[in-house]
Amino acid sequence: MHILFLTPEYPHEATGASGGLGTSIKNLVIALVDKGVEVSVVVPYQDETRIIQENGWTLYKIASKKFSFANWFFYKRHVGKLINKYCQQKNVDLIEVPDWTGISAFMNLKTKICSRFNGSDAYFCELDGRKQSRRNFLLEKLNLKNALHYCSASSFTARRTRDIFKLHKPIRTIHNSIDHENFVPIQNDKDTQTILYFGTIIRKKGVLDLAAAFNKVASQNPKAKLIWLGKDAKDVFTGSSTIELVKEILDENAVTRTTFLSEIPYDQVQQEIAKATVICLPSYAEAFPMTWLESMSMEKAMVTSNIGWANEMVEDEVTGYTVTPENHELFANRILELLSDHKKRESFGKAARAKVIKEFSTQVIVDQNIDFYSKII
Known part of the structure; x- marks a missing residue:
């Protein structure tokens, strides 16, 4: 063949x-x-x-x-x-x-x-x-x-x-x-209270909703930080930089705890995933995203969108939380809950990796x- x-x-x-x-x-x-x-x-x-x-x-x-x-x-x-x-x-x-x-x-x-x-x-x-x-x-x-x-x-x-x-x-x-033997959990003893988004910074990935939700998170958790890892994209509706749109949404408190990282070598992405406390990927448009599989395989607690394909990958309240991205109140509350609950993060992460090994390896x-x-x- x-x-x-x-x-x-x-x-x-x-x-x-x-x-x-x-x-x-x-x-x-x-x-x-x-x-x-x-x-x-x-x-x-x-x-x-x-x-x-x-x-x-x-x-x-x-x-x-x-x-x-x-x-x-x-x-x-x-x-x-x-x-x-x-x-x-x-x-x-x-x-x-x-x-x-x-x-x-x-x-x-x-x-x-x-x-x-x-x-x-x-x-x-x-x-x-x-x-x-x-x-x-x-x-x-x-x-x-x-x-x-x-x-x-x-x-x-x-x-x-x-x-x-x-x-x-x-x-x-x-x-x-995904090869679950290449994406394995990496021990991280530091609770950095870091939220990670990785992928192209573009409207369809729900990044504007994440920015709005982080305003609420930052107001209630003084240690929370948000890292954006990925290249900027020109917004399809306004023609401007999507990163600039994100910055316009972030309030004064939230913007000081936000970091934008440009693209890094693929093999270094795993290190950034490992360092994160919670992964947030609230996309509106995917098929079956590799970023989600990578995070699940590395036993990371996730908050994702609940649209279409998501129900074939993430089981809400078992392998992660799924939310409607534009429901900023619930989105923020799910993030806050995971930031404050180590046992739940661990439970979600282990269940997510088990699902990857059984169904998506x-x-x-x-x-x-x-x-x-x-x-x-």
């Missing part, structure tokens, strides 16, 4: 940093290789064209190329020809593409395609209440039309995507996974993927 992943991002020294999409693919690639599956990863829009042989898998970078007319269309055709040639030479059985950005549209790929839903632009626009461009919708629609089979990172994402694109084929839910999820691939090849 030879699976090729076509993706706009992948975390590797040759392709640069990546978000949750690339991270989820990397976790699956490593697990498949360990099971003896042959894997190739193709990343277009790169600085050079190069094939890199890794430990049991192949990375194929395809350089950007300029065309004098309709560049986006002819570049896709160019990439498609290279992939078709590679698939024929390497006997690729299946190409997996994400739903995001409609990457396979107009590529005219000859090998069987499946699409995994980790959240398309159309999906996130609907959850955000934003209007999507017609061009992006068309690309994503064609990308899904090219696929013969579908799987989704969550049942919630599957249902919403089916409705948005009016899909009729079956969609199998295979949750994103790479060792469990990889077999579901292999079963899915075997049935559609």
Whole structure:
């Protein structure tokens, strides 16, 4: 069995940093290789064209190329020809593409395609209440039309995507996974009363609600601190920096106990998670977020949103607290409760890690993927 992943991002020294999409693919690639599956990863829009042989898998970078007319269309055709040639030479059985950005549209790929839903632009626009461009919708629609089979990172994402694109084929839910042996609890004897948010600082992640809730937390807990770890994003509604919007919401007391950290190397993120007392991730728009899995695997007490996918991952009052982000009173109270209750933090954390090991560990999820691939090849 030879699976090729076509993706706009992948975390590797040759392709640069990546978000949750690339991270989820990397976790699956490593697990498949360990099971003896042959894997190739193709990343277009790169600085050079190069094939890199890794430990049991192949990375194929395809350089950007300029065309004098309709560049986006002819570049896709160019990439498609290279992939078709590679698939024929390497006997690729299946190409997996994400739903995001409609990457396979107009590529005219000859090998069987499946699409995994980790959240398309159309999906996130609907959850955000934003209007999507017609061009992006068309690309994503064609990308899904090219696929013969579908799987989704969550049942919630599957249902919403089916409705948005009016899909009729079956969609199998295979949750994103994490290697729980790489994300382990790190002993931290210091009770720092620190709240950590990590990820892109953007409206759809509920950061404005977190800022409002922290005003209430800071007024009642004089030791509470809030750390924001992640890059700033331009706000889709105002055009301004989201960090600046957050600062406008924070009152004089709260802002003095708030720290913004820019992006740090991925391997250092674990240290920041370990140092935190409570993790807050109140997102409005996700599929099955890696940040949540990482926190759960490290036995951290969490306060998250309660929207859609959250109910497939976090069990309220058992593995963490789930709240409606805009309910700032309840949001703040849940944070305050965890900051003051070590035993509850410990109970939530242990239950969260146990759930990850049982349901979302790479060792469990990889077999579901292999079963899915075997049935559609």
